[in-house]
Amino acid sequence: MKLSLSELRHKIWEPRQFSSEDWHHARVGPLDLWVRRSPQDWYVAYERDPGREQEELPPVPLHPAQTSESVDRLTWNRWVAGEEAARVRLVPCMPDRAVVIRPRYPLNVPRGKEVLFFVSLPVWARVLVGDREPMPLCELPTVVLSKTWFGDPITGELCYSLKTKVLRQIDMLENHAHLAVCPVLIRNQAFADLDFQRICIRVEYLSLYRGQTRLWTNQVEVQFHGEDLNSTIITGRGAPDFERTAEKLGEARLAPERSLLKKSFSFLKSLSGI
Amino acid sequence: MLNNAFRELIGFFTLEVLQKVILVAVIAVVGLLILRFLSALLNRMTRKYLSQQYGMLLRKAIQYTGAVIVLFIILSVLGVKITALLGAAGIVGIAVGFAAQTSMSNLISGLFLISEKPFQIGDAIKVGDKSGVILSIDLLSVKIQTFDNQYIRFPNSLLITNELTNITRFPIRRLDIKFTVPYRTDVSRLRRVLLAAAEATPNCLDEPEPIIVFNEFGESGMQFLFGVWFHKNDFLAVKNSLMQRIKENFDAEGIAFALPARSHYGQPPGTLPPGRARAAPAETWGEAQRPARRQPSPPSAGAGARRRAGRKKS
Numbered sequence: 001m002k003l004s005l006s007e008l009r010h011k012i013w014e015p016r017q018f019s020s021e022d023w024h025h026a027r028v029g030p031l032d033l034w035v036r037r038s039p040q041d042w043y044v045a046y047e048r049d050p051g052r053e054q055e056e057l058p059p060v061p062l063h064p065a066q067t068s069e070s071v072d073r074l075t076w077n078r079w080v081a082g083e084e085a086a087r088v089r090l091v092p093c094m095p096d097r098a099v100v101i102r103p104r105y106p107l108n109v110p111r112g113k114e115v116l117f118f119v120s121l122p123v124w125a126r127v128l129v130g131d132r133e134p135m136p137l138c139e140l141p142t143v144v145l146s147k148t149w150f151g152d153p154i155t156g157e158l159c160y161s162l163k164t165k166v167l168r169q170i171d172m173l174e175n176h177a178h179l180a181v182c183p184v185l186i187r188n189q190a191f192a193d194l195d196f197q198r199i200c201i202r203v204e205y206l207s208l209y210r211g212q213t214r215l216w217t218n219q220v221e222v223q224f225h226g227e228d229l230n231s232t233i234i235t236g237r238g239a240p241d242f243e244r245t246a247e248k249l250g251e252a253r254l255a256p257e258r259s260l261l262k263k264s265f266s267f268l269k270s271l272s273g274i
Numbered sequence: 275m276l277n278n279a280f281r282e283l284i285g286f287f288t289l290e291v292l293q294k295v296i297l298v299a300v301i302a303v304v305g306l307l308i309l310r311f312l313s314a315l316l317n318r319m320t321r322k323y324l325s326q327q328y329g330m331l332l333r334k335a336i337q338y339t340g341a342v343i344v345l346f347i348i349l350s351v352l353g354v355k356i357t358a359l360l361g362a363a364g365i366v367g368i369a370v371g372f373a374a375q376t377s378m379s380n381l382i383s384g385l386f387l388i389s390e391k392p393f394q395i396g397d398a399i400k401v402g403d404k405s406g407v408i409l410s411i412d413l414l415s416v417k418i419q420t421f422d423n424q425y426i427r428f429p430n431s432l433l434i435t436n437e438l439t440n441i442t443r444f445p446i447r448r449l450d451i452k453f454t455v456p457y458r459t460d461v462s463r464l465r466r467v468l469l470a471a472a473e474a475t476p477n478c479l480d481e482p483e484p485i486i487v488f489n490e491f492g493e494s495g496m497q498f499l500f501g502v503w504f505h506k507n508d509f510l511a512v513k514n515s516l517m518q519r520i521k522e523n524f525d526a527e528g529i530a531f532a533l534p535a536r537s538h539y540g541q542p543p544g545t546l547p548p549g550r551a552r553a554a555p556a557e558t559w560g561e562a563q564r565p566a567r568r569q570p571s572p573p574s575a576g577a578g579a580r581r582r583a584g585r586k587k588s
Contacts, residue, residue: 148481
């Protein structure tokens with residue numbers, strides 16, 4: 001029976017029972033993942049095809065690999081686990097540091113106005129083994145994002161950088177298994193227009209939810225108070241309301257705080273004069 | 275004879291002397307134990323508030339001061355007059371002071387370094403042509419472990435008087451790559467290729483943006499500086515992967531590096547007026563490698579005359 005695309009997307013994050021000496025393969029976006037089990041150890045290998053980031057290739061849930069041709073080609077990592085640990089599960093999680101979104105065009109939000117837009121963020125796949133208390137083996141980014149510096153060269157912070165479309169309609173968003181949609185609401189509460197080139201999303205505070213067709217994160221509200229002031233970041237509680245059923249798949253890395261005061265916008269194009 | 279010496283020795287250890295010896299031993303052992311305990315206690319209490327450097331300094335101050343106090347207590351138990359000792363110590367101090375000028379200079383420099391805090395334990399520094407990670411900052415010297423795992427001790431006075439670079443003081447750094455390309459290179463394409471190389475290297479920061487500076491029109495070609503920013507922990511990863519990627523991209527795009535090379539065009543002497551020698555265009559590596567063809571130069575009148583004159587002489 002052939003599964004539909006949305007069923008495959010659901011199945012990726014479902015647990016799989018392993019018998020001894022099994023080895024399985026899965027594909028999430030550009031990430032190919034192999035999991036092997038020997039009687040007491042687990043082995044994980046992966047490779048990425050960056051050219052597949054934009055392609056609409058169907059995701060592949062964990063399934064027994066047909067041939068062992070790639071075993072020698074891959075670089076395996078090994079973990080010691082008890083004999084009882086036979087269940088493997090891939091869990092989506094957000095990147096381990098904030099992501100700076102670089103919209104294609106600078107965005108202008110007039111004073112007193114608010115705007116809701118959606119960004120697609122590539123998730124990481126966490127490999128868990130075991131039944132009762134699952135043991136995390138590793139976390140693998142589906143897409144390797146380049147690094148960027150947000151803030152001034154002395155007190156800023158290291159973030160990931162993502163060039164993506166900032167869209168107002170959900171329908172226009174790409175729907176890939178490795179992307180989660182983050183609704184961002186910007187409220188301009190300053191006395192001036194907000195014209196920014198970068199926005200920093202604190203993804204460590206976001207959980208992941210499975211909607212009917214997509215992965216979702218909590219909604220993020222950013223209140224802009226002025227260029228020299230920190231913005232108020234409010235992380236929404238629970239799944240956003242854009243799709244009816246939304247089951248929580250992955251917990252946030254940091255306990256979500258109701259509101260944070262942090263720098264969120266970047267107005268300077270570069271610091272290349274330094 | 276031996277018997278007499280033994281008897282004298284036994285006679286010396288009277289009950290009173292034995293009591294003193296035991297008392298001194300007890301004071302020394304207990305004193306040192308208390309010092310150790312105090313030092314550990316203070317270390318634990320101040321770990322959160324003081325840097326590693328200040329913690330170490332505090333521990334040493336307690337240990338040395340405590341050791342001097344224990345010594346004075348022992349001397350007073352033994353009946354040594356401390357005032358006389360202090361007087362003598364003053365005279366000895368002057369003598370030692372003259373002898374230990376360098377050490378004093380280091381000590382004072384150490385105090386300046388500790389108060390100024392140009393670096394801390396774990397920072398990577400560069401002094402002269404030596405660089406490494408700081409292992410300890412003491413009153414007399416700073417010890418570093420070089421990147422090829424050698425141990426270097428810098429006297430503090432040297433660090434005060436010389437230029438010192440703290441490589442890892444700030445969280446991000448810029449890697450500057452300087453190179454020269456031949457004059458025929460398309461500069462716009464070169465810029466695109468360089469930026470693509472930085473973009474394809476995940477550890478290169480995309481902000482602050484990479485910089486490309488057209489430095490000058492050099493003797494062998496156009497000189498550029500390509501600067502990319504990176505997090506201080508990623509130095510080796512960035513340097514290796516970016517250099518390799520630039521080379522690969524250059525090869526793929528047919529961009530060559532210019533090497534110091536010149537083409538010489540042979541001209542019969544006397545055919546060019548003096549001062550008309552043209553600057554030779556710079557050539558690429560490939561061209562420079564070509565075996566130079568010797569220009570067949572017609573025998574000049576002067577040379578022939580010299581040869582003929584030589585034959586006549588012989």
